[in-house]
Amino acid sequence: DVKVTQSSRYLVKRTGEKVFLECVQDMDHENMFWYRQDPGLGLRLIYFSYDVKMKEKGDIPEGYSVSREKKERFSLILESASTNQTSMYLCASSFTGRGLATDTQYFGPGTRLTVL
Amino acid sequence: AQKITQTQPGMFVQEKEAVTLDCTYDTSDQSYGLFWYKQPSSGEMIFLIYQGSYDEQNATEGRYSLNFQKARKSANLVISASQLGDSAMYFCAIGGTSYGKLTFGQGTILTVHP
Numbered sequence: 001d002v003k004v005t006q007s008s009r010y011l012v013k014r015t016g017e018k019v020f021l022e023c024v025q026d027m028d029h030e031n032m033f034w035y036r037q038d039p040g041l042g043l044r045l046i047y048f049s050y051d052v053k054m055k056e057k058g059d060i061p062e063g064y065s066v067s068r069e070k071k072e073r074f075s076l077i078l079e080s081a082s083t084n085q086t087s088m089y090l091c092a093s094s095f096t097g098r099g100l101a102t103d104t105q106y107f108g109p110g111t112r113l114t115v116l
Numbered sequence: 117a118q119k120i121t122q123t124q125p126g127m128f129v130q131e132k133e134a135v136t137l138d139c140t141y142d143t144s145d146q147s148y149g150l151f152w153y154k155q156p157s158s159g160e161m162i163f164l165i166y167q168g169s170y171d172e173q174n175a176t177e178g179r180y181s182l183n184f185q186k187a188r189k190s191a192n193l194v195i196s197a198s199q200l201g202d203s204a205m206y207f208c209a210i211g212g213t214s215y216g217k218l219t220f221g222q223g224t225i226l227t228v229h230p
Contacts, residue, residue, distance in 0.1 A: 031216040042120075042207065043161075043220040050216070058217075090161060094216040103216055104151065107161035 003027070004108035006091055012114045019078040021111055023091030030096045032074035033105065034058075034066060037088040049074055050096070081115045088112050118143045118210050120221035127226050129198045136183070137193040137224050139208035145169075148212050150191040152182065155205040155223070164206075167191060198228045 007022035023032065031050050035043040035058075045058030047066040055066050063085060067075045074093075078085055089112075092105040119142040129135040141150065152164040167175045167182045175182045183192040195202055205225050209218040 033217070035220075040222060042222040043209075045217060045219075048217060088159060092161070096216060104163050104166055105216065105218055106163065107153075110159040110161075112159070 004091060004093055004106050006089075006108040006111050008111050009109060010112050010114075012116065013078075013081050014116050015082060017078075017081050017115075019081050019113070019115075021076040021078075021089055021091075021113070023074045023076070023093075023108055024072055025074075025093040025106070026072065027093065027095065027106070028071065029093035029106075030071075031094045031103075031105075032068065033092040033094075034064075034074065034076045035090045035092065036060070036085075037090055037110075043090065046076065083115050086113060086115045118145070118148070118212060118219040120208050120210055120219055122208055122221035122224050124224045125222075127224055129195075129226065129228055131200060131228055131230050132197055134194060134196045135198055135226065137195070137206050137208075137226065139191045139193065139221060141189050141191060141208075141210045143210060143212065145212035148210055150182065150184065151209040151211065151218065152180070152191075152193045153207045153209065154202075155207065157204070161207070165193070195226075200228050200230060202226060203228045 003026045033048040034046045049068040065077045091108040094103045094105045121140045148169045150167045154162045165177045181194045205223045208221045211218045
């Protein structure tokens with residue numbers, strides 16, 4: 001079974017703090033993703049990575065950065081946390097295998113971040 | 117650009133009945149995939165079912181089936197014989213060939229009554 005883990009289920013930080021969210025997958029997937037989920041808005045893509053040290057902006061990258069130094073690990077960084085970054089953060093990974101369409105993304109359990 | 121529309125914010129169904137969750141999509145890709153995920157109150161996203169745009173038959177996975185109507189750009193999820201454990205948020209998503217990115221709908225909350 002695919003296993004995607006996230007470093008924390010719940011996190012409380014103060015405005016202005018630097019926040020690191022870690023994600024690890026054990027299936028040798030090329031692609032990794034960070035989403036945030038807010039009520040009524042579904043999941044919105046923040047950043048994704050298709051290879052080590054490669055990253056691409058998603059739909060809402062402002063205020064975030066990412067790091068992928070090893071294939072299995074993808075980190076989301078909030079350089080200076082703000083209250084509007086209070087949200088549920090979900091990490092996912094997928095294998096680039098099919099020729100015609102995208103492969104299934106497998107998700108971690110999520111991190112509920114509260115910024116006070 | 118790709119878009120998913122889920123028009124049902126909430127749905128109710130009686131235990132053991134079937135329920136259909138609606139999903140329509142828009143895409144300019146010729147090749148794409150449609151996905152359904154379940155999110156229980158615990159928060160984890162669970163993959164349910166996948167349909168490729170070139171698949172001629174509707175996908176099925178146990179009690180889940182995907183009613184794919186390409187001309188109408190719809191990909192509805194059908195859950196047969198609902199169970200109390202099916203109560204959750206359900207998301208429809210579409211992906212093309214761009215690095216495995218998915219676009220999600222806003223979700224439908226399903227409540228199964230005993």
